[in-house]
Amino acid sequence: MASLVGSRVERKEDKKLLTGRGKYTADVTFAHQTYAYFVRSPHARAEIKKVDFSKAIKAPGVVSVLTGKDIVDDKIGGLIAGWRIKSEDGSDMKVPPHPPLASETVNYVGDHVAVVIAESLDEARNAADLVKVDYKVLKAVVDTSDAMKSDQIYKDIPKNLCFDWLLGDRAKVKEAFDKADKVIKIDLINNRLVPNAMEPRAANADYNPSTEEITLYTTSQNPHLARIIISAFNGVAPENKLRVIAPDVGGGFGSKIYPYAEEVVCSWAAKKIERPVKWVADRTESFLSDCHGRDHVTHAELAVKNDGTFLGFKNETVANLGAYASVFGTVTPTYLFGPCATGVYKMPAAYTNVKAVYTNTAPVDAYRGAGRPEATYTIETLVDKAARELGIDPVEIRMKNFPTQFPFQQTLVHSVDSGDYIAGLKKAVEASDYKGFEKRKRESESKGKLRGIGVCTYFEACGIAPSPVVMMLGCGIGLWESAEVRFNPTGNVTVFTGSHSHGQGHDTTFAQIAADQLGVPMENIEISHGDTDKGPFGYGTYGSRSLTVGGTAIVKACEKIIAKGKRVAAKMLEASEDDVEFSNGEFVVAKSNKKKTIGEVAFACYLPGTYGEVKSPLPEGEEPGLKETSFFDPANFSFPAGSHICEVEVDPETGETEVVKYTAIDDFGTIINPLVVEGQVHGGLVQGIGQALYENCHYDKSGQLVTASYMDYTMPRADNFPEFNLGFTCTPATSNPLGTKGCGEAGAIAAPPTVMNAVMNAIGTEISMPATAEKVWKACKENKKTNSKAA
Amino acid sequence: MGQFMIKVGLEVNGKKIQKEVPEHTLLSTFLREHLNLTGTHVGCDTSQCGACVVHVDGKSIKSCTALAADLNGSKVKTIEGLVKNGKMHPMQEAFKKLHGLQCGFCTPGMVMSAIDLLEHNSNPSDKEIRDWLEGNICRCTGYQNIVAAVKEAATKM
Numbered sequence: 001m002a003s004l005v006g007s008r009v010e011r012k013e014d015k016k017l018l019t020g021r022g023k024y025t026a027d028v029t030f031a032h033q034t035y036a037y038f039v040r041s042p043h044a045r046a047e048i049k050k051v052d053f054s055k056a057i058k059a060p061g062v063v064s065v066l067t068g069k070d071i072v073d074d075k076i077g078g079l080i081a082g083w084r085i086k087s088e089d090g091s092d093m094k095v096p097p098h099p100p101l102a103s104e105t106v107n108y109v110g111d112h113v114a115v116v117i118a119e120s121l122d123e124a125r126n127a128a129d130l131v132k133v134d135y136k137v138l139k140a141v142v143d144t145s146d147a148m149k150s151d152q153i154y155k156d157i158p159k160n161l162c163f164d165w166l167l168g169d170r171a172k173v174k175e176a177f178d179k180a181d182k183v184i185k186i187d188l189i190n191n192r193l194v195p196n197a198m199e200p201r202a203a204n205a206d207y208n209p210s211t212e213e214i215t216l217y218t219t220s221q222n223p224h225l226a227r228i229i230i231s232a233f234n235g236v237a238p239e240n241k242l243r244v245i246a247p248d249v250g251g252g253f254g255s256k257i258y259p260y261a262e263e264v265v266c267s268w269a270a271k272k273i274e275r276p277v278k279w280v281a282d283r284t285e286s287f288l289s290d291c292h293g294r295d296h297v298t299h300a301e302l303a304v305k306n307d308g309t310f311l312g313f314k315n316e317t318v319a320n321l322g323a324y325a326s327v328f329g330t331v332t333p334t335y336l337f338g339p340c341a342t343g344v345y346k347m348p349a350a351y352t353n354v355k356a357v358y359t360n361t362a363p364v365d366a367y368r369g370a371g372r373p374e375a376t377y378t379i380e381t382l383v384d385k386a387a388r389e390l391g392i393d394p395v396e397i398r399m400k401n402f403p404t405q406f407p408f409q410q411t412l413v414h415s416v417d418s419g420d421y422i423a424g425l426k427k428a429v430e431a432s433d434y435k436g437f438e439k440r441k442r443e444s445e446s447k448g449k450l451r452g453i454g455v456c457t458y459f460e461a462c463g464i465a466p467s468p469v470v471m472m473l474g475c476g477i478g479l480w481e482s483a484e485v486r487f488n489p490t491g492n493v494t495v496f497t498g499s500h501s502h503g504q505g506h507d508t509t510f511a512q513i514a515a516d517q518l519g520v521p522m523e524n525i526e527i528s529h530g531d532t533d534k535g536p537f538g539y540g541t542y543g544s545r546s547l548t549v550g551g552t553a554i555v556k557a558c559e560k561i562i563a564k565g566k567r568v569a570a571k572m573l574e575a576s577e578d579d580v581e582f583s584n585g586e587f588v589v590a591k592s593n594k595k596k597t598i599g600e601v602a603f604a605c606y607l608p609g610t611y612g613e614v615k616s617p618l619p620e621g622e623e624p625g626l627k628e629t630s631f632f633d634p635a636n637f638s639f640p641a642g643s644h645i646c647e648v649e650v651d652p653e654t655g656e657t658e659v660v661k662y663t664a665i666d667d668f669g670t671i672i673n674p675l676v677v678e679g680q681v682h683g684g685l686v687q688g689i690g691q692a693l694y695e696n697c698h699y700d701k702s703g704q705l706v707t708a709s710y711m712d713y714t715m716p717r718a719d720n721f722p723e724f725n726l727g728f729t730c731t732p733a734t735s736n737p738l739g740t741k742g743c744g745e746a747g748a749i750a751a752p753p754t755v756m757n758a759v760m761n762a763i764g765t766e767i768s769m770p771a772t773a774e775k776v777w778k779a780c781k782e783n784k785k786t787n788s789k790a791a
Numbered sequence: 792m793g794q795f796m797i798k799v800g801l802e803v804n805g806k807k808i809q810k811e812v813p814e815h816t817l818l819s820t821f822l823r824e825h826l827n828l829t830g831t832h833v834g835c836d837t838s839q840c841g842a843c844v845v846h847v848d849g850k851s852i853k854s855c856t857a858l859a860a861d862l863n864g865s866k867v868k869t870i871e872g873l874v875k876n877g878k879m880h881p882m883q884e885a886f887k888k889l890h891g892l893q894c895g896f897c898t899p900g901m902v903m904s905a906i907d908l909l910e911h912n913s914n915p916s917d918k919e920i921r922d923w924l925e926g927n928i929c930r931c932t933g934y935q936n937i938v939a940a941v942k943e944a945a946t947k948m
Contacts, residue, residue, distance in 0.1 A: 010887055017895030018883040018902065020830015020870035027829035122794070122813070198834045198842060198896040198930050250832075250896030251930050283835040503894030503931045675890045682933030683893065710839035710928070718924040718934040723917070747933075 004512040004522060005738075008675040012522075013507040022248040025202040025217045030276035033204075034063050036266060037124035038279070039114040039131045040288065041106035044140035044360035044703020045153065048104060048113065048133060056116055056130040061123030064273050065131065066265070067114040068103025076100060076268055077234045079261060081325035084474040085334050088166035088353070095162065096154040096358065098324040100234065100261040100268075106135070107153060107323035108362050109705055110288030112261045117269055117277055140360040140703035144320040145297045147357035153323070160358045162321055162330065167338040167412050168351025176312030176349040180303035184386040190374045191769045192295035192320070192697040193690075194713060195367045197502075199250020200281035201290060203263045205270035213241050214271060218263050219256050220246040220530075221500055222540025225477070226259040227532045229327075234264045237271065246530040249502035253687070254366035255290045256502065257542050258327035262289075287708040292697055293367025295320035296333065300341075300378050304386050308397040313350040313411075315341045315378060321356050322363035329365045330356065335473050336371025336461070336543075339413035343379035344421050344459045344641060345401040347411045360703045366542060368687055368748040372460040377769075380456045380753035384760070394455045394757070395429055402457075406731075414461055416639045418731040424665050425457055428643035431727050432663035440647065450650040450780075451660075452762025455643070456754040462742035463638030463735070464543030480633035481545070482536040483553035485514065485561050487626040489606035491599030492524040495557075498538010499550035500529050504744065505676040506546060512672055513551055513738070517558035519585020519598055536629055544742025547672065548638045552736045556630035564626065565601045571619040572596055572604055602626045638733045638741040642666035644754040650762045652784075655777025657693055657759055663725045664750065669733040669741035677743045681726055684747020690716035691748070692755035696770050714770075799859045803828070804872030814860060818852075819843045821859035822869060830870040830899050834928070841927030844900035845869045851907035853900075853926075870899035873906075881947035882906050882940070891940035893931030901927045905941045909948050915941070 053065040079098040118124035141150040148159040204217040223244040231239040270277045303312040319333030338352035387394040402421040444451035467478035482498035507527045515522040569587030570577040579590045588595040604616030605626040647661035694714035698706045707713040732739025759771045765779045797814040822828040834842035843854040846868040873880040892898040908923045920941045
């Protein structure tokens with residue numbers, strides 16, 4: 001049987017999604033359904049003086065109105081910060097309470113105050129208008145860089161500072177800087193983004209009073225995590241009485257990793273009113289209440305020798321956490337950011353200092369790349385600036401500082417197991433016709449356009465993550481993954497995984513892996529995920545971990561199946577177990593033609609005895625059945641890397657920037673399904689280019705979200721892009737048997753600096769993201785003025 | 792707050808439908824809530840995302856912008872109506888072949904919109920496809936394979 005790993009297999013999940021037969025949370029409606037509508041704070045910061053719902057409760061169709069007082073009375077726990085970060089002085093991070101419904105203060109526009117539950121959505125929405133909340137409005141803290149100097153939001157959190165974290169050695173960095181020929185400095189804003197999965201968040205909780213069980217359907221990347229948080233921390237129901245199902249999920253990009261207030265409230269409310277409670281966000285609610293991404297203000301410095309050798313790196317960043325510390329909110333700007341901030345380079349000394357601040361804005365958490373895009377943007381724009389100031393070609397300065405030996409002990413944390421950065425960049429230079437740029441630039445100039453080229457080389461720490469390591473760094477959970485491989489008696493297979501597909505195509509790639517391992521045709525393998533009652537506990541999908549961690553768990557479970565199969569086959573074939581070999585789905589006795597297929601062995605495992613024609617007694621002491629579980633905890637992160645080169649054309653008269661050429665050469669280790677991997681890269685690139693040119697989440701000074709709809713927040717659209725040119729290099733990961741590294745986040749990590757370097761190359765001025773037409777036009781005007789003065 | 796009910800009569804995927812619904816019922820709500828045709832998705836509140844695109848009398852429209860009652864007598868086709876004798880429409884086949892979808896949420900609207908394009912421009916250029924699909928937002932695919940799928944479908948339709 002030809003290997004399926006590496007083949008462009010069409011996706012198994014597509015037919016249902018293409019024919020309208022997918023089932024998303026909003027598509028689920030129970031008998032006796034009720035509908036929830038949340039009363040949200042219209043103010044960024046206020047005290048709640050009084051909530052009066054006397055009119056709302058009498059409105060037509062209203063079943064119940066619940067407020068923060070009910071949360072307190074029922075002792076429902078708050079939402080949690082999942083990662084404990086310590087400050088440089090050793091003190092613990094400071095975390096404010098985050099009740100699912102507020103009773104004392106509201107801290108961002110969209111914060112949850114009450115929920116109205118009614119027979120129909122219209123009735124719930126109409127009645128919500130009748131809930132009168134008496135607020136004492138307070139001055140909001142909005143700006144990231146001013147947060148520490150602004151009014152104190154929480155009484156126990158001075159300077160609005162959650163932590164002041166350091167990674168690296170300041171003294172060593174000082175030494176390095178003292179030796180430098182030149183110090184390159186840069187000030188950057190990593191613009192705040194809204195993840196914007198196309199499926200708005202939703203929850204539908206059903207409660208059975210007889211069994212006391214809650215079934216929660218939710219838009220989650222991680223139903224097991226939702227279950228344990230809603231059970232153990234919010235205290236809504238014991239874990240064994242809470243089933244969480246994430247059916248088809250319409251994208252997540254990090255924003256659906258953890259449960260939000262709405263899932264907690266719907267589950268708790270369903271139990272209280274003994275009826276199912278459904279909530280579906282509208283898009284503006286999503287903008288207001290989904291966790292946002294990025295939002296850093298950074299000052300970074302690079303110490304260099306005149307020949308371009310890097311000596312040291314400093315990174316001083318203020319990271320906006322929003323109003324509350326979300327589940328991965330504190331790790332995103334620290335351990336996911338700091339270690340990657342020195343980029344792919346040999347950097348003798350480095351530190352990253354992050355001050356994480358609270359503001360009266362929506363919580364900020366992981367968004368595609370989470371910390372690594374911010375790190376890559378910092379180092380890669382800084383390296384380009386160094387190249388400009390030293391008069392060295394951007395490719396050459398990078399080549400000069402690449403490590404050549406692997407494993408490579410990266411400056412701050414990671415031991416990078418494999419890579420070949422030189423080969424990647426060389427390939428990108430060729431594929432993009434880097435050398436032909438000047439000619440293309442002249443052609444653009446003849447049309448009145450400015451053309452720029454930008455380079456970026458990146459690495460990222462993925463395959464999240466080795467549990468002992470992350471727990472030592474403050475993670476409140478393990479990050480291993482589970483798989484259960486279950487042969488059915490008739491020889492077909494169901495594979496349960498603790499990871500969760502919300503667009504990544506696990507039904508296909510995981511089936512390719514299992515098919516290769518077991519020698520069973522792919523169409524006889526089903527992948528099951530997203531239901532806590534079906535498969536074993538797992539940690540879901542994010543951090544480019546599903547294949548590398550979850551896929552490996554599948555391999556390990558298959559290995560156990562084959563080991564048992566060998567023992568059973570040996571008995572069936574009256575041979576010694578040592579003589580039985582397994583390949584292509586058959587157990588064969590060496591140097592003979594005696595064999596049994598894995599299907600026959602599975603059948604025997606379920607019919608362990610003699611019955612008519614069936615003669616399959618199991619070896620002594622062997623249990624019947626054929627089902628194995630594996631929990632895989634990786635020994636290391638995985639380290640995808642790559643080189644991207646972009647060309648833009650800028651119209652100086654309008655400021656409009658067009659990406660005209662984009663080449664991405666990535667090393668994801670082994671590729672299971674190129675079709676799927678290319679799709680992941682395309683999607684990541686568009687999100688990354690979106691950050692660079694279009695997207696910006698903007699709050700005004702009072703904390704009102706100005707960009708709360710698709711009329712105001714610029715989403716990347718089909719006509720914004722050229723056809724991307726993709727290529728791959730491959731150095732297999734050594735930390736997992738598949739050799740995979742992960743591919744989901746690469747595009748979003750590499751594209752922002754690649755594009756911005758190209759824009760800055762075109763216009764000759766530093767400019768912040770997003771490089772909108774207005775900003776670019778102003779920069780071009782300014783340049784014209786300066787140039788004419790100089791002349 | 793009583794609500795006014797209104798009769799809606801439509802032909803949906805070849806089947807005649809008569810329902811009495813609140814007068815402000817949008818076509819998207821009518822399809823999803825009243826006919827359980829949940830293949831049509833709603834991804835925004837401002838007619839920007841295009842996840843809800845269906846065909847009304849052969850033309851693609853955003854079903855979240857139309858009142859069901861306004862369309863009395865019209866023929867509506869949704870994503871569920873494309874499969875014929877168990878066979879997917881060439882556009883659906885092309886999306887599958889070329890990985891034109893990931894999470895699948897925007898897909899029904901994208902497919903319905905793309906079919907309308909090919910029905911009046913049988914051989915569109917990349918630029919024409921990208922311009923036409925400007926009203927359909929996809930957050931997963933980066934659009935490249937969608938464009939490829941539409942071109943592929945153009946050779947089969």
